[in-house]
Amino acid sequence: MVSGGRWRFPLQLAPLVAAGLLWEAFGAAGIIPENRLPPPSHVLSGLAEMVTRGLPPGSHLLGHCVASLRRVLGGVVAALAVGIPLGLLMGRSAWLRSLVNPFVELLRPIPPLAWVPLAILWLGIGDGSAVFIIFLGAFFPILLNTVAGVRAIERGLIEAAIILGASRRELFLKVLAPGALPATITGVRIAIGVGWMTLVAAEFTGVKSGYGLGYMIMTARDIQRADQIVAGMLVIGLIGFAMDALIRAAERRLLRWR
Amino acid sequence: MELRVEGVEKGFPGTSGDAGRLILGGVSFAAPDGGIVCVLGPSGCGKTTLLRIIAGLERADRGRVTIGDRVVSGTMREIGYITQETTLLPWRTVLSNVELGLEFAGVSPAQRRATARRCLELVELAGFDGYHLKQISGGMKQKVALARALAVEPRVLLMDEPFAALDAQTRNALQEVLLHVLERTRTTVVFVTHNVDEAVFLGDRVVCMTAQPTRVGKSVEVRVPRPRDRTGPELNALRKELLAFLAEQRLNSRTAPVEADLQPPGAAAGSPGTLPNEARAK
Numbered sequence: 001m002v003s004g005g006r007w008r009f010p011l012q013l014a015p016l017v018a019a020g021l022l023w024e025a026f027g028a029a030g031i032i033p034e035n036r037l038p039p040p041s042h043v044l045s046g047l048a049e050m051v052t053r054g055l056p057p058g059s060h061l062l063g064h065c066v067a068s069l070r071r072v073l074g075g076v077v078a079a080l081a082v083g084i085p086l087g088l089l090m091g092r093s094a095w096l097r098s099l100v101n102p103f104v105e106l107l108r109p110i111p112p113l114a115w116v117p118l119a120i121l122w123l124g125i126g127d128g129s130a131v132f133i134i135f136l137g138a139f140f141p142i143l144l145n146t147v148a149g150v151r152a153i154e155r156g157l158i159e160a161a162i163i164l165g166a167s168r169r170e171l172f173l174k175v176l177a178p179g180a181l182p183a184t185i186t187g188v189r190i191a192i193g194v195g196w197m198t199l200v201a202a203e204f205t206g207v208k209s210g211y212g213l214g215y216m217i218m219t220a221r222d223i224q225r226a227d228q229i230v231a232g233m234l235v236i237g238l239i240g241f242a243m244d245a246l247i248r249a250a251e252r253r254l255l256r257w258r
Numbered sequence: 259m260e261l262r263v264e265g266v267e268k269g270f271p272g273t274s275g276d277a278g279r280l281i282l283g284g285v286s287f288a289a290p291d292g293g294i295v296c297v298l299g300p301s302g303c304g305k306t307t308l309l310r311i312i313a314g315l316e317r318a319d320r321g322r323v324t325i326g327d328r329v330v331s332g333t334m335r336e337i338g339y340i341t342q343e344t345t346l347l348p349w350r351t352v353l354s355n356v357e358l359g360l361e362f363a364g365v366s367p368a369q370r371r372a373t374a375r376r377c378l379e380l381v382e383l384a385g386f387d388g389y390h391l392k393q394i395s396g397g398m399k400q401k402v403a404l405a406r407a408l409a410v411e412p413r414v415l416l417m418d419e420p421f422a423a424l425d426a427q428t429r430n431a432l433q434e435v436l437l438h439v440l441e442r443t444r445t446t447v448v449f450v451t452h453n454v455d456e457a458v459f460l461g462d463r464v465v466c467m468t469a470q471p472t473r474v475g476k477s478v479e480v481r482v483p484r485p486r487d488r489t490g491p492e493l494n495a496l497r498k499e500l501l502a503f504l505a506e507q508r509l510n511s512r513t514a515p516v517e518a519d520l521q522p523p524g525a526a527a528g529s530p531g532t533l534p535n536e537a538r539a540k
Contacts, residue, residue, distance in 0.1 A: 159315055160345035164359035164410060165335045174361070178349045257349045257390045 038227040043234065046227035055216055055228060065239065067211035068203070071127060072195045075134025079191055083142035084184060088176050090143075091150020104140065112137035112198045116205055126208040130199065137198040138191035142184065149183025150176050182258065185251050189244060196240050259336070259413035261289040261312070261446055265321035268307055281307055283471025284321065289414070289463075292444040296457035298500065299467030300507050305450045308472070309418045312448065313339045325414055325446075335363070338412035338445075342419045344399045346391055352402050353378065353387035359410035370409075377405040380439050397428035401435065408443060417449045421456065430488075433460055437484065454504070458496045459488055466503050469511030476503050 027039030119129035203214025220228035272278030360370035
């Protein structure tokens with residue numbers, strides 16, 4: 001493959017670099033006013049300041065990243081732990097599907113952020129309610145994709161396993177779970193995206209520990225540092241990109257058979 | 259182990275006022291221990307339904323299936339089942355697909371690997387252990403399916419048009435592999451096919467189905483020693499006989515719905531080419 005391999009990454013990077021240079025030039029020429037959108041050079045120096053001094057001073061960027069990552073992962077892992085088993089069962093049992101689906105369809109359209117007041121009432125301000133809200137956002141994509149994944153498994157595969165003597169447990173672990181895996185992974189990718197969106201918004205409403213990327217961006221707003229607002233956004237984008245790349249790498253490994 | 263199918267009936271419930279349809283109208287035949295019975299019938303005659311009932315995947319409305327002295331009431335490991343569409347697990351390699359049934363039986367990893375390798379050798383697929391299914395041909399997949407079914411040592415093997423999707427040469431090769439394997443395992447086989455050549459080449463007995471509601475219309479013993487000559491006079495004669503029977507069934511199934519009230523049965527047989535269409539037009 002000519003387009004793959006060694007040259008793919010530089011080729012993908014080139015347009016980004018070009019856009020950055022253009023943005024910088026527009027800023028320098030005064031076409032984009034500094035107070036509306038600071039040029040990349042200012043954003044980068046703002047970013048450097050967040051690493052060295054911290055925002056607010058003393059709260060370093062790494063700490064914000066770790067705090068936010070922990071919340072996202074906590075919520076997504078909880079969503080996996082509930083969503084996959086329930087999804088496998090629902091995919092197999094029409095009875096369970098018709099029992100659970102009305103709840104799913106009723107709860108799913110509610111934006112996770114609408115749960116913030118209740119989450120704070122139940123779990124207080126802090127990581128507990130953040131994880132809970134992310135769980136709500138991540139749960140449905142994982143559940144629904146897993147259900148669809150199980151239902152897409154050909155009946156013949158399942159019957160063959162049953163004829164070969166699969167127990168219920170073995171059927172779930174060795175046929176349904178791996179068969180649904182491609183769909184489940186798609187669900188996880190969506191879930192992580194939703195998780196970040198939800199998290200940052202949730203952190204806008206306040207955090208207890210003083211750490212979190214959303215909280216950091218709000219702090220930058222309060223002191224009117226547009227460069228650091230943009231820098232915070234950039235960090236979130238980069239982390240999201242990196243996580244998706246990790247999942248895609250894992251997907252390639254796990255689904256090599258495809 | 260001997261397999262007996264006794265008076266099996268199966269209908270599908272009708273929709274909105276329709277009384278429903280009888281698919282299997284009392285099918286009976288037996289496959290002696292170690293014998294190969296080929297079930298031959300026009301397409302859509304319910305052969306797959308019959309095999310699914312024997313496999314315990316579906317229940318008969320009436321009649322029963324026994325292997326040895328046990329009545330089949332659900333799936334069991336003693337009955338293997340191979341279909342036309344591959345039912346191998348695509349995320350597993352060739353070897354671990356063959357190991358599947360042994361895993362379910364709780365066989366130790368070392369032992370099931372050894373058994374699986376032996377079965378792959380038996381179907382002439384030694385050396386393909388680590389291949390993924392996307393890397394092997396349709397014919398090879400059916401060999402893997404055969405190896406997987408044999409690995410758990412079933413007493414009866416049900417085969418539902420397993421070679422129908424393969425090209426003629428591959429099909430012939432697989433038929434020979436199958437016979438070679440069965441010589442060793444002595445498994446009782448029920449082999450469903452719509453292919454007369456295949457039926458007479460493989461079967462110790464060929465059971466012919468009528469059109470719906472399906473019953474056994476003709477049962478012929480193939481008294482030709484193996485290795486059989488595909489184009490020899492014995493098989494040719496048999497082929498002719500069976501093809502004639504199938505043609506007759508086809509005709510019956512076309513005229514059946516109308517002949518009851520429009521035509522006396524004799525008239526339908528008189529001018530086979532045109533009558534069905536005329537009858538339908540009325």
